[in-house]
Amino acid sequence: MSELRDNMPENHEPVKGETGNTQLDGLFNEIATEPLLFSKEEAIEIIGAVAIADATTTTINRTVVVGGAILLTALAGWLYYQFGNTDAVHAIPKSNTVEVKPIQANNNTTSTTATSASNIETIATNKNSSNVQLSTVTKNTAISIEKTTQLANNITIVGAKEDKAAKENSLLASEKIVTSKASELKTEYNQRKSIVLVTKSNKKAIGKLILNKSPKPIIGTLTLQKESETSLFSKTKVIQRFYADGSATVAFEYNKEPALFTINPRGIEELTINNKLIKSDEYYLYEEIASEAFRRAKIEPLSGPTHDAKVIGDIPGIMTNALVRRNLINADEKFDFVLTGANAFLNGKLLDENQHLDLLQVYQNANGKSLPKEVRFNVKQ
Amino acid sequence: MGSRDLEIEAERKAKFMSLYDPLHERLVRFVQTTVWDREEAQDIVSETILAAFEHFDKVRHHEAFLYYLFTIAKRKINRRYTQQKRLSGMSEEIIERTPDTSSDVHRKIQVKELRNAITKLPDKYREPLVLFEFSGLSIKEIAGITELSENGVKSRLLRARQQLSELLEGTLHERTT
Numbered sequence: 385m386s387e388l389r390d391n392m393p394e395n396h397e398p399v400k401g402e403t404g405n406t407q408l409d410g411l412f413n414e415i416a417t418e419p420l421l422f423s424k425e426e427a428i429e430i431i432g433a434v435a436i437a438d439a440t441t442t443t444i445n446r447t448v449v450v451g452g453a454i455l456l457t458a459l460a461g462w463l464y465y466q467f468g469n470t471d472a473v474h475a476i477p478k479s480n481t482v483e484v485k486p487i488q489a490n491n492n493t494t495s496t497t498a499t500s501a502s503n504i505e506t507i508a509t510n511k512n513s514s515n516v517q518l519s520t521v522t523k524n525t526a527i528s529i530e531k532t533t534q535l536a537n538n539i540t541i542v543g544a545k546e547d548k549a550a551k552e553n554s555l556l557a558s559e560k561i562v563t564s565k566a567s568e569l570k571t572e573y574n575q576r577k578s579i580v581l582v583t584k585s586n587k588k589a590i591g592k593l594i595l596n597k598s599p600k601p602i603i604g605t606l607t608l609q610k611e612s613e614t615s616l617f618s619k620t621k622v623i624q625r626f627y628a629d630g631s632a633t634v635a636f637e638y639n640k641e642p643a644l645f646t647i648n649p650r651g652i653e654e655l656t657i658n659n660k661l662i663k664s665d666e667y668y669l670y671e672e673i674a675s676e677a678f679r680r681a682k683i684e685p686l687s688g689p690t691h692d693a694k695v696i697g698d699i700p701g702i703m704t705n706a707l708v709r710r711n712l713i714n715a716d717e718k719f720d721f722v723l724t725g726a727n728a729f730l731n732g733k734l735l736d737e738n739q740h741l742d743l744l745q746v747y748q749n750a751n752g753k754s755l756p757k758e759v760r761f762n763v764k765q
Numbered sequence: 766m767g768s769r770d771l772e773i774e775a776e777r778k779a780k781f782m783s784l785y786d787p788l789h790e791r792l793v794r795f796v797q798t799t800v801w802d803r804e805e806a807q808d809i810v811s812e813t814i815l816a817a818f819e820h821f822d823k824v825r826h827h828e829a830f831l832y833y834l835f836t837i838a839k840r841k842i843n844r845r846y847t848q849q850k851r852l853s854g855m856s857e858e859i860i861e862r863t864p865d866t867s868s869d870v871h872r873k874i875q876v877k878e879l880r881n882a883i884t885k886l887p888d889k890y891r892e893p894l895v896l897f898e899f900s901g902l903s904i905k906e907i908a909g910i911t912e913l914s915e916n917g918v919k920s921r922l923l924r925a926r927q928q929l930s931e932l933l934e935g936t937l938h939e940r941t942t
Contacts, residue, residue, distance in 0.1 A: 398919055400898060403926045408933065411879045414872070416899050420793045421803055422810040427789060430814050431778050633874055646873075 632681040638673050645677040649684055649749030651691030664692035686750045700763045702750040706743060723747060723761040725754075781818050784830045791900040792838060798883070798899040799842055799891065809845065813838040835902075835910045839892065846888075875933075882932040890925035893918050 401409050401416070631648035641658040652674060655662040667674065667690040674689040686705075687697030707713045707721060712730055722729040728740040735743070747761060748754045755761055792813065797806040816837050824833050883891060892911060896902045897918075904922075908915045 398897065398904070398922050398926075400901060403930070405926075405930055407875075408879075408926075408930060411876055412898050414876050415798060415879065416794065416901075418797070420790060421797045421806050422793045424786065424789050426811075427785065427814050428782065430811055431781060431818055 632683060634677040634681050636673060636676070638670075643670075643673055645674065647674075647677055647681060647683060647685070648693050648752075649686045650697060650752060651685060651687050651689070651693040651695075653693045664694070667692060684749075686746070696752070697750055699747070699750050699761075703743070703747065703761070703763050706746040710739070710742070712739070719763075721763045723755065725756060777822070781821055784821070784824075784827060785814070785817070785834070788831055788834055791902060792834060795835065795895055795900040796838055796842065798895045800845070805845060809838065809841045812841055816841075831902075831906060832909045835896070839910065843888070878933060879929075882929055885932060886925055886928055890921050890928060893921045894925035894929070897922055 401412055403409055403412070631646060631653060634645045634647065636643045636645075638657065642656075643658075644654075644656045646653040646655075652664070652667050655667060655670065655674075657670075662670070671690050675685075678685045678689050685691065686702045691697060703721065703723070704713075707719070707730070708715050712735075713719045720729075720731055723740075723743055725744070728735040728743050744755060793806075793810055796809050796813070797803075800806040800809060813834065817834050821830070821833070824830050883895070886894065893907050893913075896907045896910065897904070902910070904915050904918050907913075907918045911918060913921070
């Protein structure tokens with residue numbers, strides 16, 4: 385740091401876009417005015433979706449709690465029903481009347497025989513707090529009442545446990561929903577991802593390959609050999625530039641006009657003849673020069689030299705051709721090929737590591753993306 | 766969610782957007798210039814927004830929101846880079862799929878080379894450069910985000926520009942036909 389400070393001109397006040405190099409400034413400006421990859425609307429949508437996810441979670445939480453309560457009630461009812469059918473309870477004839485005579489109140493209080501848990505509890509309470517004369521109730525009745533109380537207590541405990549479980553379930557449910565919503569969001573807003581591992585962290589798979597190292601640009605003059613009298617190639621300067629994404633730019637002189645290709649293994653990214661951008665549906669007209677571009681750049685055109693690189697090619701077909709070219713199968717042979725980030729199998733036989741990596745590279749070139757480790761690519765013919 | 770909860774949520778959302786809105790372009794430019802892979806860049810922006818929204822109640826002063834937002838983005842980028850480096854051992858793995866806007870093919874090549882060169886800059890130089898040149902942040906703001914002094918930011922900016930010029934020396938003076 386001190387060295388930096390020492391080397392810094394005094395009163396150096398940087399100004400945006402003014403580096404002192406006009407070409408660099410121009411390029412900076414070019415990048416600074418590129419369209420944004422992410423619009424405000426998308427940001428708003430993300431926030432909106434989060435709010436919806438939260439609302440859904442709350443609703444689900446409440447639904448689970450209410451559902452739990454309903455279940456509890458049903459359970460309590462069922463237990464009571466079970467109890468209500470025991471012999472002890474039958475000791476109190478349903479139609480009979482129980483007379484309760486509290487001490488303090490001299491009045492005779494008449495209570496209908498229990499038909500519900502609450503009524504029974506009332507009787508039990510009265511029994512405990514007062515001298516009760518049960519005129520028609522047998523000795524067993526008291527036992528039945530005690531049992532009812534005990535059962536009611538049990539129900540309360542079970543109920544509490546159920547409630548706790550319901551809460552835990554609701555928490556789990558909410559977590560699941562948050563996770564699934566987050567995954568949905570990421571899938572939705574990362575729609576460009578054709579293969580995405582739907583994980584909470586949305587981490588990309590680790591089966592990625594290192595792309596071929598980009599060699600230094602090769603610039604030189606050479607004479608292209610005319611294959612026929614009709615060939616439009618001429619003595620020209622050939623420029624090749626390679627990029628880290630596996631693409632290359634090759635410049636020719638063709639029909640006495642400058643031709644500039646940007647190619648990658650999937651095909652032509654861009655073609656300009658005499659500074660005129662050629663539409664992709666006219667690429668087929670330039671097959672000869674396109675083949676030469678691929679040959680020069682030492683790039684294998686997986687879907688054909690005039691294929692539009694923006695269009696995903698026939699990947700199973702490409703992989704089949706790759707297997708044929710590598711003499712792993714014959715052209716018309718039936719086979720079963722499985723490729724994952726970890727290994728490759730051909731007809732059930734494990735291919736060695738070099739073959740595996742080579743085929744992974746072919747897949748990556750064809751697809752424009754690496755094959756995630758957990759994803760299995762299968763061609764069966 | 767009750768109506769009151771919905772109201773609170775709507776207010777929170779509106780508050781977040783009012784803070785986020787003026788910084789949107791700066792944030793996206795920062796991410797898309799640092800991370801050349803479009804998919805990665807979009808991922809990081811969306812993850813940053815989600816993370817910022819989740820915890821933005823903790824930001825006490827509105828002025829601090831810029832630092833809060835860019836620090837999240839910076840961490841997410843660093844994490845992604847560290848992960849990639851750990852997994853592949855190569856930063857060249859970063860795939861370039863940025864949109865081509867220039868009609869001049871040679872210009873495009875130069876822009877592409879500039880992007881490559883920026884990715885080759887050490888983090889400590891790349892970050893201030895991108896924040897200053899492409900996100901349009903002031904030296905003071907960058908100092909806040911990078912936790913450097915303003916002079917430190919200026920030094921790094923100067924060094925970043927110098928290194929970039931050196932890396933692009935061949936490209937900038939060459940005009941191929």
